[in-house]
Amino acid sequence: xxxxxxxQRGAAxxxxxxxxxxxxxxxxxxxxxxxxxxxxxxATQARVLEAVRALGYRPNAAARALKLGSMAQLGLIVxxxxxxxxxxxxxxxxxxxxxxxxxxxxTSARHGMASAIGHLAARQVDGVxxxxxxxxxxxxxxxxxxxxxxxxxxxxxxxxxVRADRYQGAxxxxxxxxxxxxxxxxxxxxxxxxRRQAWIDASSAAGLAAEPMVTSDFTREGGYRAxxxxxxxxxxxxxxxxxxxxxxxGVLLALHEAGVRVPDDIAVASFDGSQESAYCWPPxxxxxxxxxxxxxxxxxxxxxPGSGPLDVKLPTELIVRSSCGCAPSTAA
Amino acid sequence: xxxxxxxQRGAAxxxxxxxxxxxxxxxxxxxxxxxxxxxxxxATQARVLEAVRALGYRPNAAARALKLGSMAQLGLIVxxxxxxxxxxxxxxxxxxxxxxxxxxxxTSARHGMASAIGHLAARQVDGVxxxxxxxxxxxxxxxxxxxxxxxxxxxxxxxxxVRADRYQGAxxxxxxxxxxxxxxxxxxxxxxxxRRQAWIDASSAAGLAAEPMVTSDFTREGGYRAxxxxxxxxxxxxxxxxxxxxxxxGVLLALHEAGVRVPDDIAVASFDGSQESAYCWPPxxxxxxxxxxxxxxxxxxxxxPGSGPLDVKLPTELIVRSSCGCAPSTAA
Numbered sequence: 001x002x003x004x005x006x007x008q009r010g011a012a013x014x015x016x017x018x019x020x021x022x023x024x025x026x027x028x029x030x031x032x033x034x035x036x037x038x039x040x041x042x043a044t045q046a047r048v049l050e051a052v053r054a055l056g057y058r059p060n061a062a063a064r065a066l067k068l069g070s071m072a073q074l075g076l077i078v079x080x081x082x083x084x085x086x087x088x089x090x091x092x093x094x095x096x097x098x099x100x101x102x103x104x105x106x107t108s109a110r111h112g113m114a115s116a117i118g119h120l121a122a123r124q125v126d127g128v129x130x131x132x133x134x135x136x137x138x139x140x141x142x143x144x145x146x147x148x149x150x151x152x153x154x155x156x157x158x159x160x161x162v163r164a165d166r167y168q169g170a171x172x173x174x175x176x177x178x179x180x181x182x183x184x185x186x187x188x189x190x191x192x193x194x195r196r197q198a199w200i201d202a203s204s205a206a207g208l209a210a211e212p213m214v215t216s217d218f219t220r221e222g223g224y225r226a227x228x229x230x231x232x233x234x235x236x237x238x239x240x241x242x243x244x245x246x247x248x249x250g251v252l253l254a255l256h257e258a259g260v261r262v263p264d265d266i267a268v269a270s271f272d273g274s275q276e277s278a279y280c281w282p283p284x285x286x287x288x289x290x291x292x293x294x295x296x297x298x299x300x301x302x303x304x305p306g307s308g309p310l311d312v313k314l315p316t317e318l319i320v321r322s323s324c325g326c327a328p329s330t331a332a
Numbered sequence: 333x334x335x336x337x338x339x340q341r342g343a344a345x346x347x348x349x350x351x352x353x354x355x356x357x358x359x360x361x362x363x364x365x366x367x368x369x370x371x372x373x374x375a376t377q378a379r380v381l382e383a384v385r386a387l388g389y390r391p392n393a394a395a396r397a398l399k400l401g402s403m404a405q406l407g408l409i410v411x412x413x414x415x416x417x418x419x420x421x422x423x424x425x426x427x428x429x430x431x432x433x434x435x436x437x438x439t440s441a442r443h444g445m446a447s448a449i450g451h452l453a454a455r456q457v458d459g460v461x462x463x464x465x466x467x468x469x470x471x472x473x474x475x476x477x478x479x480x481x482x483x484x485x486x487x488x489x490x491x492x493x494v495r496a497d498r499y500q501g502a503x504x505x506x507x508x509x510x511x512x513x514x515x516x517x518x519x520x521x522x523x524x525x526x527r528r529q530a531w532i533d534a535s536s537a538a539g540l541a542a543e544p545m546v547t548s549d550f551t552r553e554g555g556y557r558a559x560x561x562x563x564x565x566x567x568x569x570x571x572x573x574x575x576x577x578x579x580x581x582g583v584l585l586a587l588h589e590a591g592v593r594v595p596d597d598i599a600v601a602s603f604d605g606s607q608e609s610a611y612c613w614p615p616x617x618x619x620x621x622x623x624x625x626x627x628x629x630x631x632x633x634x635x636x637p638g639s640g641p642l643d644v645k646l647p648t649e650l651i652v653r654s655s656c657g658c659a660p661s662t663a664a
Contacts, residue, residue: 073451081422081438082607087413094412098443103451106413106438111430119405119435220611249611256613275414279552279581281588281613 022051033141045140052144073103074302075120079132080108083218083246084276085289089131089152092295100303102126113138121145127302129295150298150310160310162298166271169287169316170198173269174241176285176318178206180267180325182239187213188226188251189243195271199241212237216247223250230266231258239267239324245277248284252323256281263325273319285324287316354383365473377472384476405435406634407452411464412440415550415578416608417621421463421484424627432635434458445470453477459634461627482630482642492642494630498603501619501648502530505601506573508617508650510538512599512657514571519545520558520583521575527603531573544569548579555582562598563590571599571656577609580616584655588613595657605651617656619648 020027025044032040033048040048074097078086090106097104105125109116109132120128121141128142131152139159142149151161177185187199187210196213203210214229216222223242230240231254242248248270255262262268262282270277273288293314301310320326352359357376364372365380372380406429410418422438429436437457441448441464452460453473460474463484471491474481483493509517519531519542528545535542546561548554555574562572563586574580580602587594594600594614602609605620625646633642652658 080426081413081419084416084419087416087419090413094440094442103443103447104439105451107436108426110426111435115435119437220607224611253611253613253615275552279556279585281585283585 018055019048019051022055023047049140049144072101072126073105074299075125075128076104076106077109077113077116077120077128077130077132077134078106080110081106083244085245085272085274086131088274089291089295092291093129093299096292096295096299100299102299102303109134114141117141121147127299129298129302148302150301152294152298155311158309160298160301162294162301162310162312163314164289164294165194165313165315167194167198169271169289169318170195170241170243171202172316172318173271173285173287174199174202176320176324177239177241177267177269178202178208180239182237182267183208184211184235184237184239186211186230186237186240187243188216188223188230188240188247190217191215193243195241195243216243218244218246220246220250220253223247224254225250227251227254228258231255231260236260237266239269242268242270245270245272245274245284245286248286248323249276249280252280252282252284263323267325268323270323271316273316277319278321282323283321285321285326286319288319289316290314350387351380351383354387355379381472381476404433404458405437406631407457407460408436408438409441409445409448409452409460409462409464409466410438412442413438415576417576417578417604417606418463420606421623421627424623425461425631428624428627428631432631434631434635441466446473449473453479459631461630461634480634482633484626484630487643490641492630492633494626494633494642494644495646496621496626497526497645497647499526499530501603501621501650502527502573502575503534504648504650505603505617505619506531506534507538508652508656509571509573509599509601510534510540512571514569514599515540516543516567516569516571518543518562518569518572519575520548520555520562520572520579522549523547525575527573527575548575550576550578552578552582552585555579556586557582559583559586560590563587563592568592569598571601574600574602577602577604577606577616577618580618580655581608581612584612584614584616595655599657600655602655603648605648609651610653614655615653617653617658618651620651621648622646 016027016030020030025048029040030048033045076090076093078090081087094104107116107119113134117138118141128147128149129152130149133153134151136156139149151159155161174185187196189195200210214226216226227250242251248268252262255266260266270284270286273286277284277286297312348359348362352362357380361372362380365377408422408425410422413419426436439448439451445466449470450473460479460481461484462481465485466483468488468491471481483491487493506517519528521527532542546558548558559582574583580600584594587598592598602616602618605618609616609618629644
């Protein structure tokens with residue numbers, strides 16, 4: 001990667017002031033446009049980007065000449081570190097990056113995607129992995145600076161992406177609960193998306209109504225509230241598919257507190273396959289995202305982005321533990 | 333902070349080549365010395381650092397002039413993100429940094445502290461928080477470049493540090509188990525340090541032998557093995573103090589699997605106060621590190637490092653939940 005993007009001596013002499021002059025804006029506006037720290041109008045943005053391209057402005061390349069370290073570096077943007085799945089992901093990216101001789105910097109998108117991308121771009125990263133929701137427009141600074149990016153959470157036209165097949169994963173998990181004989185399987189998760197659709201389709205294919213649904217965001221707190229609602233429901237379901245391990249941890253706590261036994265009273269299956277899913281009680285049956293493969297493919301692409309477009313969707317694997325009723329829980 | 337460490341126009345003109353020439357080494361050796369990516373002899377290191385100081389070489393300041401973003405940035409070094417306590421810490425640092433208008437870059441020390449520090453220094457961070465084991469020598473590049481650092485996990489002479497009082501926290505937790513009437517309180521953790529000493533002293537003060545001790549590293553896996561050993565012990569203790577929440581999660585899983593009830597058969601107390609401790613089953617009684625205060629003090633110091641030496645040790649707070657036997661667990 002370093003070989004492909006060496007500093008260009010000529011381009012490095014172009015300064016931010018040159019860009020500002022050509023675009024007819026202040027140098028601050030050039031910064032705002034490239035790092036997204038402040039909103040600028042679309043017309044201004046277009047003028048600045050035209051000037052960047054025309055002049056061959058490469059702050060990244062220029063700054064690289066001053067680097068202390070010789071090691072190239074990847075950036076990773078996560079929604080936050082409190083969700084254990086993203087901690088697992090970060091750990092995996094760090095391992096794969098190290099195998100490529102790359103350092104890793106992690107930042108979160110909690111203060112806005114444009115800001116997160118701007119910070120990584122400004123710090124001369126050589127490639128960016130984005131593991132959270134992102135719009136194509138957010139990626140403009142990276143494209144302008146020639147920094148390759150791979151998106152892990154969604155598909156965007158013309159952007160390299162590697163995803164787990166959430167529909168397939170959720171469908172297999174719900175079908176596993178149905179295979180156990182459950183006729184009333186609840187859903188906990190967002191009121192949209194592939195996992196919800198898979199639950200609806202699997203229920204329908206089994207001749208069952210898809211209900212009840214308890215809407216929850218992707219947090220333990222949301223899962224806890226959903227679990228409490230399920231425990232208190234007059235016509236309690238005998239099984240529930242939860243759309244992430246993180247939420248499922250919250251569901252389990254609420255069920256334990258209400259004295260509802262898992263899996264005897266309610267069987268639980270979830271999605272993600274975080275390390276956490278193996279250490280909660282009871283251990284979770286979960287559709288595991290193929291993290292190692294996803295990260296390997298994504299980093300390979302960042303290291304050799306010239307290898308063409310990338311649009312990969314990988315199947316999940318159902319890890320069967322005791323929360324669904326497969327392995328009897330000793331303490332039940 | 334930015335105001336205090338503006339680029340010095342004169343100093344910025346000094347190049348790495350100037351430093352190399354004065355020190356009589358190659359430019360690569362200058363990089364190795366400053367970022368720690370390769371070992372250099374002590375004599376060479378001394379020559380390079382003398383040249384850096386004499387010439388006023390400031391790669392950090394020079395590079396800052398090229399920054400896209402105007403926001404200053406903190407770096408955080410953690411042992412890894414898989415331990416939930418460090419995820420909580422990262423989240424807390426991000427919040428406090430944001431309140432100061434600072435961005436945050438996180439990197440781990442899994443490939444060596446010198447390398448982690450070198451990468452942050454090379455990327456022009458304005459201050460570094462170190463939340464993992466570090467030696468004074470590792471901090472040399474930061475001191476040389478005038479980048480302030482605060483260490484959160486240990487005390488080093490002449491280095492700003494903010495710590496939780498581990499001895500006090502462990503002592504209060506063990507005494508709480510003794511207050512419940514337990515006469516045989518086990519210890520799970522490393523065979524050294526303040527937490528182990530507190531367990532020995534608390535047991536001794538109660539006229540009890542401090543035993544059994546099960547050695548474990550700070551991982552869930554280590555805790556799981558320790559829990560399995562406790563469950564199988566011929567003369568099983570009725571309580572256990574575990575030196576981190578992370579290990580305690582592993583202990584709980586092993587006890588559940590063995591059909592040993594918590595807290596009825598073995599009461600559990602731990603240390604850290606991670607968010608995870610509230611969501612496991614049963615929820616853990618734990619000596620909580622005052623993370624918010626620790627981080628606030630540390631970041632305040634990084635923002636205004638001129639305010640003098642910093643050596644703060646803060647008390648923990650015992651959060652009482654059901655694992656010790658205080659709150660009856662509904663599902664027991």
